[in-house]
Amino acid sequence: MHSPVRAAGTLLITDDRDDAALALFPDTLILGVSAMPPAHASAVVCHVALAASDAVDALETALAACRRRPDTPLIFVLRDDDPLSYAVANGLGATRILAADRAGSDWTRRLDLASSTFAAKRSAATPAGGAEAAVDTSTEAEAAAAVLASLFAAVTRRAPVAMADVERGATAVLRGIRDDLLGWIDVVRRYDDSTYQHCLLVAGFCAALSERIGFSGTRQHLLVQAALLHDIGKARVPLALLNKPGALTPAEATVVRRHPTDGYYMLAAQGDIPAVIREVVLHHHELLDGTGYPHGLRGARISEEVRLSTVCDVYAALVERRPYRQPMASRAAFDILVGMGGKLDTMLVAALSEMLEMPRAARLAGAC
Ligand SMILES: [Fe+2]
Ligand SMILES: [Fe+2]
Incomplete structure (x- = not known):
């Protein structure tokens, strides 16, 4: 196990006296x-079984007694990877949730990433204290x-996409959303x-949401690459159909609905595209009820990466700007979701x- 790196004042609340x-x-x-330490907490980490109601009651009491400011990060590391635990963590005011690590590896490494993100946000608000480059x-x-343009241009002329470009694009997305997703x-x-516009929005949402639910850095980076490429099959769909303001005819819809399989076969033919990227490209229009x-x-046949991409894809399609309509609020x-x-x-x-509504409310409150 590595040595602790988090700032003094970070409080760990656990329900396990043998917690490593x-x-x-x-x-x-x-x-x-x-007993509760007397000092103010600069961040609080909860590592508690949230499926047990007595533990949740005790945690709620502890959080109420904990000396912390309203904007103190409250991080939950789930012991159980289930919807109930996630909902309870949200209900207790989690600012960040890391999913349970079934592999049993050291989750505190992932927490270090979380801490540096919070530090970056604080330094952005206080320019004198910045440790990371703006x-x-x-x-x-x-x-x-620019990466997207090169990728779509490549497949239009039936050339392979350059994975180095895809990786560079994903890094740009991750940097771009780091401090300000709404920006x-x-x-x-x-x-x-x-x-x-659509692919950049989906990639940004995938980047932020996967971080929120505790994806590792490698898994997150691959997902963002997949998000950038998810609609690459649309390079073969006529622009007149993609930009058509009204409803598509059945024949037109059939053409548009070919883009996941077209994209998949384009990438599969290259032989160097990671499986998870091909999977997101092929299945991002699959729905949990089979429709x-x-x-x-x-x-269960739809992976977490695909589920996440689908949620971000549907939301992005609703809120993006189109020539013929304003973005939906x-x-x-x-x-609708x-x-x-x-x-x-x-x-x-x-x-x-x-993740989106809380900062939006804060931004509105700040504008008053
Ligand atoms: Fe699509
Ligand atoms: Fe899409």
Whole structure:
């Protein structure tokens, strides 16, 4: 196990007196065993079984007694990877949730990433304290858009996509959303090319949502690469169909609905595209109740990467700017996602909603 790196004042709350993480935190509280440390907490990490109601009650009491500011990061590391635990964590005010690590590897390494993200956000608000280089969202969006242009140009002339470019594009997206996801949305919506705008939005949402639910850095990077490429098959769809304002005829819809399989076969022919990227390209229109396409997959046959991409894809399609309509308001878009019920992963919809609506409310409050 590595040495602790988090800032003094980070409080670990656990329900396990043998929790290996106890040795890594300067301040700890074992529910039902030890007393709350007297010092203010600069961040709180909860490592508690949220499926057990008595543990949740004890945790709620501890959080109420904990000396912390309203904006103190509250991080949950789930012991059980289930919707109930996720919902309870959200209900207790989690600012970040890391999914349970079934592999049993050291989750505190992932927490270090979380801590550095929070540090970056704080330093952005206080310029004198910045440890990380400032990111220009517009520059990163331009870099990612240039990559998209080269990828779509390549497949249009039936050339392979360059994986080095895809990786570079994903890095630009991750940098672009790092401090300000809402700023990324504002910048990206200025792009007139609706396919680039859409792919940059989906990639940004995938980047932020996967981080929120605790993907490792490698898994997150691959997912963002997949998101950039997810609609690559649309390079073969006539622009007149992609930009058609009204409803598609059945024949036109058939052409548009070929883009997942077209994209998949383009990439599969190259031989160097990671399986998870090909899977997202092929299945991002599958729905959990089996009504999606091209294969009508159901539930457990749809991977977490695909579920996440689908939620981000549907939301992006609603809130993006099109020549013939204004973007839908975020709240109205989430009403539609929630109304889709069993078609989408409700846990992921809730997480995306919380991630976007809370900062939006804070931004509005700041503007008053
Ligand atoms: Fe698509
Ligand atoms: Fe899409």
